[in-house]
Amino acid sequence: MNGWEQVITFFRVAGEMLAPSTDDFIAIFGLEGSLEMALTVAALAGLSEAIGESAVLFINRVRFRRFLLSLFISAIIFVFTYLFFAVSINAIARLAFDSGVPFRAIAIVVGLSYAPRLLGFLVFLPYLGVPLYVVLNLWTVLVMMESVAWALAMGPAQALACILLGGLLLFTLQRSVGRPVTAAARWAMRRAAGVPLVTDRKGLYALLDGRPDTGLRPAILRRRYRPPAARISRRRRV
Amino acid sequence: MIALLVTVAVMAVVVSLFLAPLEALGWWAGWFGEGLDEPEEGDAADYTVVGGAKAPRLYIVYLDGIAKVDNDNYEDVQGLLDGLDAGLPEITILGDVMPYSVRNVGLTRDRPFSRFWRKMLEFKVEGRQSLLAFSINMRNLLQVLVAADSRYGPVYGRGEAQVILTSLLRSGYDLATRPPLVIVGYSGGVQIGLVATPFLKRALGTQITMISLAGVMSSDPGLAYLEHLYHLEGSSDSVPAYGRVMFPGRWRVWWGSHWNKLRRDGKVTTIAMGPMKHNGTGSYIDDEHFIDGNDHRSITTAKIIELVKVIEARQT
Numbered sequence: 001m002n003g004w005e006q007v008i009t010f011f012r013v014a015g016e017m018l019a020p021s022t023d024d025f026i027a028i029f030g031l032e033g034s035l036e037m038a039l040t041v042a043a044l045a046g047l048s049e050a051i052g053e054s055a056v057l058f059i060n061r062v063r064f065r066r067f068l069l070s071l072f073i074s075a076i077i078f079v080f081t082y083l084f085f086a087v088s089i090n091a092i093a094r095l096a097f098d099s100g101v102p103f104r105a106i107a108i109v110v111g112l113s114y115a116p117r118l119l120g121f122l123v124f125l126p127y128l129g130v131p132l133y134v135v136l137n138l139w140t141v142l143v144m145m146e147s148v149a150w151a152l153a154m155g156p157a158q159a160l161a162c163i164l165l166g167g168l169l170l171f172t173l174q175r176s177v178g179r180p181v182t183a184a185a186r187w188a189m190r191r192a193a194g195v196p197l198v199t200d201r202k203g204l205y206a207l208l209d210g211r212p213d214t215g216l217r218p219a220i221l222r223r224r225y226r227p228p229a230a231r232i233s234r235r236r237r238v
Numbered sequence: 239m240i241a242l243l244v245t246v247a248v249m250a251v252v253v254s255l256f257l258a259p260l261e262a263l264g265w266w267a268g269w270f271g272e273g274l275d276e277p278e279e280g281d282a283a284d285y286t287v288v289g290g291a292k293a294p295r296l297y298i299v300y301l302d303g304i305a306k307v308d309n310d311n312y313e314d315v316q317g318l319l320d321g322l323d324a325g326l327p328e329i330t331i332l333g334d335v336m337p338y339s340v341r342n343v344g345l346t347r348d349r350p351f352s353r354f355w356r357k358m359l360e361f362k363v364e365g366r367q368s369l370l371a372f373s374i375n376m377r378n379l380l381q382v383l384v385a386a387d388s389r390y391g392p393v394y395g396r397g398e399a400q401v402i403l404t405s406l407l408r409s410g411y412d413l414a415t416r417p418p419l420v421i422v423g424y425s426g427g428v429q430i431g432l433v434a435t436p437f438l439k440r441a442l443g444t445q446i447t448m449i450s451l452a453g454v455m456s457s458d459p460g461l462a463y464l465e466h467l468y469h470l471e472g473s474s475d476s477v478p479a480y481g482r483v484m485f486p487g488r489w490r491v492w493w494g495s496h497w498n499k500l501r502r503d504g505k506v507t508t509i510a511m512g513p514m515k516h517n518g519t520g521s522y523i524d525d526e527h528f529i530d531g532n533d534h535r536s537i538t539t540a541k542i543i544e545l546v547k548v549i550e551a552r553q554t
Contacts, residue, residue, distance in 0.1 A: 055389045058263035067267075125255045126383040126390055208266075208392045209440070 013037055017115035017143060025150045028112065035104060038111025039079060045117035046078020047071060052123030057193065059204050066194045073192040077185045086110040089148065089166035097162065099152050109151040113144035258380035262340045262394045288319045288331040296550050297411060298322065298420045299402055300333040301427030304378035305517065307359050308344030309334040314523040314535065321539035326546055332405045337430040338378040340397025345374065382426035385433045386456040386485065395433030402434055403441055418445040418553050420546055425477065425516065428453030432460035439463040447549050449542055452478050452516055457487020457497035466505045468545050472514030472522060509541065
């Protein structure tokens, strides 16, 4: 496949993964470079989601170049999180469900299941963004359930249990032996942003409330003044 | 062909929605080269007091609806403000704030698409190409959605509070006596006023009352900082109902929402304005439509004056 064909194939696969069928899984597994494709889906989903949630970077007053760098670092962190999540699901599948499916297969289905989150940038939309975030996450879980069920040849309920327990295992690891990795991710984000990043809601509000009082000073409007071409004071609104 | 047009329209709406928060967020992040420092004298947009300088016991800040283009007012809006000024000679009225820009930069001013907006303004005032001219309302409506979003609302409120505070200080607001503030919002202007309220309250420490002229508002945390909210609504106006439906916090079922708390505290008063429409012919500020021999604008002006006098009496 040349470069253009790879791009076309990627978008076709990503489209199919929004509502995958058994035929889609068989076709995707038959493709050359399906693991690379899963990694790409995860990386782009991470980037898209970082754009969707970039209000945090704005409120932290991250400069434009560092803003772009922060998005890139977020995407890398997302890929690592995805790989650890796939490892967790693989461990649960082996320990709890006696699965013999190779890790590569689980990594492919889990990675491709992030396809709905390629639309994560839409979370940035005002007012509609928050409900969209919920929808995209539920959609991802459903696709992942379908994908894991197919890859591990199990029922949807068992696949869901596998995913939830895998998530729980990852959560536990992040807060125990994985602390250095989490700390490294935070450090990378701070370095990229160039400011001490505040991410919790209370802290973000505190940033905005940082200097009110009479020090609530007006924004500079140091822009050239251009009188409007059409004066409206003598006109009636239609 | 129709499918293509619908696709293009949907894409245009999504792109517009996507870009809508950037002005407020970019301003806060300092991307536009504007800081939070004091402005230099004379480099800000016009801040003009309606009716000239006074030494008032109370200030009114008027935040116009989503048809607002610039710091200049439409004739009907200016008529309302002049009427308020005539009826309330002791009170300072500020009516030139552009509520749909945290930088107080009108659409026709120093913006990448200012030429486009000037053209749309021409269409609007001449009554041509009404669908195209409606893009002004759409653009400002998206800013209302930005203000109503809990992620962006505080940033927007901080910016708008600074714009209002600048306007107050330039009109001689005395920080020693801190006179009370009445925000008169028309339609989406109410939401903008609500997000600014917590910051104004913190900055000025004075009493803030909202008069909502057919306001479209969410259950914003700013409601908790109001002394009272008076909501004026016409029976021929269906637009405020969109707010009641669109924002779940306004539903009675969300018992603990800011809106319902304010309502339970008896701090919401709804006033029926008779058969008035939201905008255009027959609107609240139309002086060519009459109810019982009085034109709509005079009725609205008289009602706001009456409420302001009640608020003023309550302060003393």
